Structure formats: C-alpha cells, structure tokens
Amino acid sequence: MTTSVLVPSSLSREAEDQREATRKLGYVARAATIFRADSLIVYPDRDGETGRFDGGFVETVLRYAATPPYLRKEAWGKRDELEAVGVLPPLRTPSQTGSESNGSGSSRQGIVTEVGPEGRVRVNCGLQHPISLNAPPSMAVQEGERVTVRISSRRPVRAKLVDESPPGFAVERMDLSAALGREDAGVRIAASRYGEPLTVGTLGTLAGRIERDGMTVAFGAPERGLPDILGIDQTAVEAAYSGQDDANVEPNDLETGFDLWLNTVPHQGSDVVRTEEALFATLAPLSLRT
Template sequence: MNRKKICVAIPASVVSDIPHLREKTSKIGFIGRATAIFRVNEIIVYSDNLKVDQKTEMSLIALLLSYMETPQYLRRRLFRLRPQLRYVGILPPLRTPHHPLNRRIKSLKIGEYREGITLSRTSEGTLTDIGVEEPALISNKQLPLNQRVTTRITKIGKHVEVTLAERDEIPSYWGYKVTVERNSIGKFARTRGFGLVIATSKYGVPFANVA
C-alpha cells in the first residue's frame, strides 16, 4: 500500500533551555502526542547547533519518543531501567490502534494486527508476546529473540497463531518511527528525497498566507 508519509524534524534545542528532567519529559510528551494525532510517520531528531555537543539532548528526546510509541505491554521488556525514564509516568497515552486496550484472547479477531516481541523458539516456530494471556506462535519462523515485530492474527483456538506483517500493509495509522540524524537539517532535507519540505520559524509568515 503506497501512502504519502509525513516526517517531522525536531531540533535537540527543544529541551536545552529546560533545566529539570520532569519538565523535559512533559514537553517531549506533548510533542509525541501531537505527532500521533496528526499521524506523523517519522520523527527525526537532529542537532541544530553544530558548535556544541547535543548528543545528550538528542538521546533523551529519541528515547522518550520511542518509549511513548511502544505499546504498554512491551515497554518492560524493551526498555531497561535508566535515569532518563524516571518521569515517564507523566507521558500522555498515544491512543493509537497499535496501543490496544484489549488483553484477552477471547476478544481477538482474525486479521487483527498487534505489535509483539519474540520470547522463545520451538520446533514449531517462535513464541511471541502480543499483549494477551499467552504467547502467540509465529509458525515455521526461527526469529532472533527480544526482537519487536508487527504481526497479523491468523488463527484463534487453543493457541493463537500470527504471521509477520509489514507496517505499510496496515490500513490504519500505526505509530511513528524515531530517527536520530547527525547531519544538519539542510543536508538531510536535501538527501532524503522529500517531496515537500516546510521549514518553520517564529519569524516566518503564517502558513495560511502562503498556502
């Protein structure tokens, strides 16, 4: 399914003037929630001041946005405890289709998509946590463990069976990916092949006046 994609570039300095981690987390949370509301497909975190080292800010922004995008039932397996996650409890929920509230096998539907993480391999395939009472089986696939995967439910019975799926085939919005860009915004805007680039600034003209 070929759909237009929306990318948003976030400068590292968006949190550089905020002294406390709690307020940094809150601001990043608002950004993540807004991008999900407007169905952004990719968030690019970039350095906007090449004269200083912004790796700490870039890493924090990318970490918190990735944490927000991950379904709640996968976070404990994918993110180890670290100081930067101290205030994640104040992050707003994304409320997107890939963050399902249903945790019961009996409520699953054939063809439903779920995010999962691979747990173990058996002779029949790979057992995967998809956020219900028991792991689902990816038949005839020996996948690396602790790997996040997108799945589609193919069988519901004594056991749940799923198959691997591509995000592009999913008809509904399925979250964003986070990319850390080391180059300047001008350089990656030229090399990424975007169809349209809109730069924003507090000194700019209102978009409605030029659209």
C-alpha cells in the same frame, strides 16, 4: 504518502528538571500520533544542547513513548532517562484494522523474544503469553526486533507475522541533511516565524502537493530556531519571503535543503511559540486534504 517530523536534539534545552523535559517530549509524541506521522526524526543540534537532556535523552524518551504500554517493561526495563515517564500522556494509538478475508483483525506491535529453526519465532505482543509464529520468507527477524502481528482471533489465538511497519510512528536519529535528502521526503518544509505566512491560498496549493508526495516538516528548539541551528541569517529568510519586489534574496538563494520556509502562526499573540505548540499549529493545517 508519508509524513516525517524533524525535531532537534536540543529540544529539551530549557527544561529545569527531568520531569519537565519528559512532559515536553510527551506533547511532541502526542502531536506525532494525532496527525499520523510515520516517523519522528531527532536531528543533531549539539551547539544547542545543555545539561543531560541531550539527543540521547530525547531519542530514548520518544522511543519509549512510541512503545505500546504492554511492551514497555520488556523493551526498556529501568533506565535513568526514564525516571519521569509517569508524566507522559497516553498516545492511545488505535490498532490498524482491516476487513480482507485473508487478513482481517487488528495489527499490533510485538517484540521477538526467540528465534528458532525453520523460520519459527516467538513474539510478545501483549497477549497472555508469547506466541509462536512463522516468519514470512521476506522477513529476516532477530531477537529483540519489533514486528507487526496481525491477530484475527484471540480465543483461540490465531495470528500471523506480517511484513509491514508496526502501527504508530518510528523514532530515528539522523542528520538534518540526510533526512531532507531521502527519496520519500516529499515536500520539505521548515517551520519558522521568519518564513512565508500561511494563508488559505498557500494551503490550497500545498495540500495537493502534500497529498501526492507526502511531507517532511522540521522544527527548531526553544530560543534557537532553524536559522540559528543552520547558521544562516534570519533576515535572509525574512527577505526571501517578504514578497517585496525589491527584495535581494530569493527562496532558492537560501540553499538550506528545504522547499519552503513556512510561518504557520503568522499573527502569534505570544513572543514565543514553544516547539511542542508549533507542532500542533503546523501539522493541523498541513494535514488537511483537498
């Protein structure tokens, strides 16, 4: 089961300065971490982008936030997009632990600093010095690649390179249609105030499907929701999920690639729910299990 979170490249469109834009993205990264998202995908919304806080900025800051602190200097150096990263909240992603006799210890992210002969590589994984490891036959690693290192002992250092995704979430850039069309997309949900109001009954039905198939949840941008981004009439979405017998639009008529449009704050007390707030409000109930 995988969880993917989709946010638009226009996510920081209303930010007055880089500090505010960076802080907003930090909250998005926090939500992805807290609710154990496997991937955070930035999809293009070029009509909604304003100023310099475009998709490249959004992707770079989110990638930086997802990088463990002990690797950030080597992985990123100095970049204009990262001038305000001091305001990012710490993600505090815990190391993955295991108790198997052949793989006990913690898993952490590393960066390949050198590729040598016969499958030997040097990896910086936050220890005092880079360590030399054998790459598994199934892995073809390159210099600069991020890998997972399983550490069983620190004194003396005993570790191995393992062929699995590093802890935390991955940041990708992808068209919305491509993200929704992946084989592991699971239940494809559009988070929108115009969708079906989330109820206990709806959640009871959804939880089983999500637990079995995983989920992909897409969010809109400030002052620019998913209907605007997709170029569809918001009244059509409302009509499809109104529950009225005389509604002339059915959910299947929308043809947007989503299985469900869902309003996770059905009684919102503010005119606007910010995207970063919507992530917490949406991922919290959808993370419940049967």
